[in-house]
Amino acid sequence: xxxxxxxxxxxxxxxxxxxxxxxxxxxxxxxxxYSKESADLEPLIGKxxxxxxxxxxxxxxxxxxKDASDEELREMAKEEIDELKAKIPVIETELxxxxxxxxxxxxxxxxxxxxxxxxxxxAALFVTDLFRMYSKYAELKHWxxxxxxxxxxxxxxxxxxxxxxxxxxxxSKLKYESGVHRVQRxxxxxxxxxxxxxxxxxxxxxxxxxxxxxxxxxxxxxxxFCSSGPGGQGVNTTYSAIRIVHIPTGVTVQCQDERSQLKNxxxxxxxxRSRLYDMEIEKxxxxxADSRKSQVGSGDRSERIRTYNFPQNRxxxxxxxxxxxxxTQVLEGDMEEIIETLSTHFEAKKLQDIEV
Numbered sequence: 001x002x003x004x005x006x007x008x009x010x011x012x013x014x015x016x017x018x019x020x021x022x023x024x025x026x027x028x029x030x031x032x033x034y035s036k037e038s039a040d041l042e043p044l045i046g047k048x049x050x051x052x053x054x055x056x057x058x059x060x061x062x063x064x065x066k067d068a069s070d071e072e073l074r075e076m077a078k079e080e081i082d083e084l085k086a087k088i089p090v091i092e093t094e095l096x097x098x099x100x101x102x103x104x105x106x107x108x109x110x111x112x113x114x115x116x117x118x119x120x121x122x123a124a125l126f127v128t129d130l131f132r133m134y135s136k137y138a139e140l141k142h143w144x145x146x147x148x149x150x151x152x153x154x155x156x157x158x159x160x161x162x163x164x165x166x167x168x169x170x171x172s173k174l175k176y177e178s179g180v181h182r183v184q185r186x187x188x189x190x191x192x193x194x195x196x197x198x199x200x201x202x203x204x205x206x207x208x209x210x211x212x213x214x215x216x217x218x219x220x221x222x223x224x225f226c227s228s229g230p231g232g233q234g235v236n237t238t239y240s241a242i243r244i245v246h247i248p249t250g251v252t253v254q255c256q257d258e259r260s261q262l263k264n265x266x267x268x269x270x271x272x273r274s275r276l277y278d279m280e281i282e283k284x285x286x287x288x289a290d291s292r293k294s295q296v297g298s299g300d301r302s303e304r305i306r307t308y309n310f311p312q313n314r315x316x317x318x319x320x321x322x323x324x325x326x327x328t329q330v331l332e333g334d335m336e337e338i339i340e341t342l343s344t345h346f347e348a349k350k351l352q353d354i355e356v
Contacts, residue, residue, distance in 0.1 A: 119198020124157030136333025143167025
């Protein structure tokens, strides 16, 4: 690891030198590139410098133990050694985590799809609850949420909802939300007061740009139809809704949220491109990883990941064994503890896989 840290420090010195050399910075583009590289490395450089100070301090304290005759000085050195030996493994783990290659998709925006699973109308109501939870969390992060498509029921639920969430680090924060979310509560339609268990699925996709994935127009079938549901006078009178089928894969996307056919097509293409991009990434990861590494804790959408228990005011994430007794706050968007704990857990797994 020391060799890696030395190489990173050398790279940082080179970038710093380039930023102060007008002969190297021939364009604004070069300046922005080197500035970004420098800013990206600064947290790691600070951690490396702290680590080196600890190693130097340990070496100095051990020299005192070896050479000093003053007993009080030796005692102080022993205390410092004990303290540093406790801190050094912690900072080494932090450094290793920072050295894990970053997911290139982390900076992307998100396409989120929430669908009702088992539970009928209650599952559809839970879709609305989950969408509201993510919307509230996005609001706290100052992200933008745009609904692309929805399929509402009569009493406030949705059989499915698709939306984009745009903002700094959106995918890095939400990528572990994919999977089956289970809810336990007394449904509003239940007269006898029995607790029911229902489920909805969440899919979080990195929003793909044209540069990420090019789609041939001849592989698409585009259908138009009348919008349905709430939306004003234009609903059911103009063919503004769009359905796009990607013929080679059978992936189908529709959008009817806008009254403009062109806007609906642009939004539908955004979702289609993101789904196909996600499929391609998953395919590459399966080819790269062995069976154990690709399946354990992968956040697969068929995996039951979390339970929301209303009678106990409890949220439990089954992947990390985290239980919080503040369901109400979580559904209001207070998800940071869950999301940060998940990120730490899966980053540690990545590190473990690299070391293995």
